[in-house]
Amino acid sequence: MRIYVGNISFRSTDETLYEAFSQYGQVEEAAVITDRQTGRSRGFAFVTMPDEDAQKAIEALDGTDVDGRTWRVSEAREPTARRPGGGRRDGDRD
DNA sequence: GTTGAGCGTT
Numbered sequence: 276m277r278i279y280v281g282n283i284s285f286r287s288t289d290e291t292l293y294e295a296f297s298q299y300g301q302v303e304e305a306a307v308i309t310d311r312q313t314g315r316s317r318g319f320a321f322v323t324m325p326d327e328d329a330q331k332a333i334e335a336l337d338g339t340d341v342d343g344r345t346w347r348v349s350e351a352r353e354p355t356a357r358r359p360g361g362g363r364r365d366g367d368r369d
Numbered sequence: 370g371t372t373g374a375g376c377g378t379t
Contacts (some may be wrong), residue, residue: 277376277377279376280376281374281375281376282373282374282375282379285373300375306377306378308375308376308377308378309377311377311378315372316375317374317375317376317377318372318375319374319375319376319377319379320376321376321377321378344373347375349376351376351377352376353376353377367372
């Protein structure tokens with residue numbers, strides 16, 4: 276599951292997220308979103324974890340104070356990566 | 370050495 280982490284400190288990095296989320300499960304990917312134009316932090320990030328661990332981490336870390344800022348943690352909106360296929364697998368069915 | 374609403378790239 277992809278997790279959206281907002282309102283993070285500009286000092287927070289990928290490892291800051293990793294160390295925080297890894298406490299609640301296996302972190303598959305942890306990436307602070309930096310402005311592609313300036314290379315500076317945009318103040319939010321994405322974390323990918325197994326569904327069960329992700330939900331635990333969300334409820335555990337949402338609203339917590341990290342590096343002076345209160346984290347806004349929730350499930351990410353968009354289905355998955357912005358690539359052809361839109362997150363839908365060929366075998367996806369109802 | 371700055372700032373503060375937000376859902377990103379391989």
